[in-house]
Amino acid sequence: MQTFFQQLINGLSLGSIYALLALGYMIVYGISKLLNFAHGDVYMLGAYWGYYTINYLHFGFITALITAMIVCGLAGVIIEAVAYRPLRNAPRVAALITAIGVSFFLENGMSYLVTSDTRNFPQVIKQKTFDLGGVMISNIQLIILVTTLILTLGLMYIINYTKTGRAMRSVSTDYDAASLMGININHTVSITFALGSALAGAAGVLIGLYYNSIDPLMGMTPGIKAFVAAVLGGIGSIPGAAVGGFLIGLLETAVQAMGFSAFRDAAVYIVLIVILLVLPGGLFGKKQVEKV
């Protein structure tokens, strides 16, 4: 039982990171119908922003987190405007290939700029561990969980209860009809990329804090897992994406705890295949499957 709770906490902490990534992935997909392969790389940028600002500008955790969100949000806006917007009416596969190109560009560009060495993320918060009847939980895990919760609720609030959120949802449904309401499509898509990328930036700082090590390719696998999480939750559902992220984190932790570390990534892909076969709408998705 103790091990169970221990793994649960570990799984939820890791799952938080995936949840943040999946949320961004999902809203960006919703509005642009684009699998933004560069999403995981924006998360890597967030981690490096944290690394440099904490080490050299002596930022505290909160300042590093917030500035990483701003910087990554801007990066997302630029990526969209430069790489995706010109292809908005092109065949989707062209945009998809471009997204892969942007991903390579960021990974290789960063490897060139900061070398591909793995670096130790600065310990901006001293780790403390609390013993809850044999189950160990660290202050860092708590920070990750709380930050994720706040950001998820914040995003839900914006999307469901603000004018901007309504515009985002309408553009996600129908560009032309949204234009006829007077909504500026370009602005709305930019805002969505900004929000999604800001969440990725936050996740990057959090993972640095949690795993201590960062490198320019760190975004590849989490990017894919976030996509799986979004599919698992049901594309189009915010709670779904968050729950999907947590489930993927739990699954990975469980597979690892059972001694199959080598298979933890494979387990995630098996989940993807199974959902696509059995539950194409995901756990919280709309019942009808979108025809692409």
Place this chain on the structure above:
Amino acid sequence: MSKEILEVDQLSVNYGAIKAVRDVSFDIKEGEIVTLIGANGAGKSTILKTISGLLKPANGEIVFLGQSLAKLTAPKIVAAGVSQVPEGRRIFAGMTVKENLQLGAYLRKDKNGVEKDMEAMFKRFPILKERQKQDAATLSGGEQQMLAMARALMARPKLLLLDEPSMGLAPIYIQEIFDIIKSINKEGMTVLLIEQNARQALSIANRGYVLASGEVKMTGSGQDLLNDPAVQKAYLGG
């Protein structure tokens, strides 16, 4: 003689090599209902989309209250006072009825005015009040049409463009929709109405234009066109 609100002059619109609209000219005066009728593919929706800025003209001018619309973006055209109820209604599925109406007022800053208009819409369309918290996609076709019209009116337009509002509706709804068009026009709204239901459209319109293969073939008062043998043969079922 009331003044012109919209003037379309020698408008041509292409989809790549396809010339969908050719040298079309027409005008609408303040307070009128003008209808464009024509068979499938005549270019009716293309004209409305171009007025609304969703398509760019290859040639020609669109002047609304003295301002050229041809180079403006769709949001700027809404801001200028032209709202469209698109073909097929295009309500936002997954959003509530009320949210759809709020989106109609997206560009408006007068919160109180928006609240008032929302109440006015609920009064005019009681079913929308009843269903305000419901996903708009769950409304019936006729209810969705009313929502789409109310949504466009929430922008407080000076000119309302309606693209086949009776399409796919049961006869009782068709009558109701035409009654609503008449009544909002009586209250001062200028309307450009596109219809395949030519009889109904011509009977409520001040003037009509008959469109075929992207060109204006005939024009006249609603009554004259209704009585015209050629129009009767082609569009009114003989």
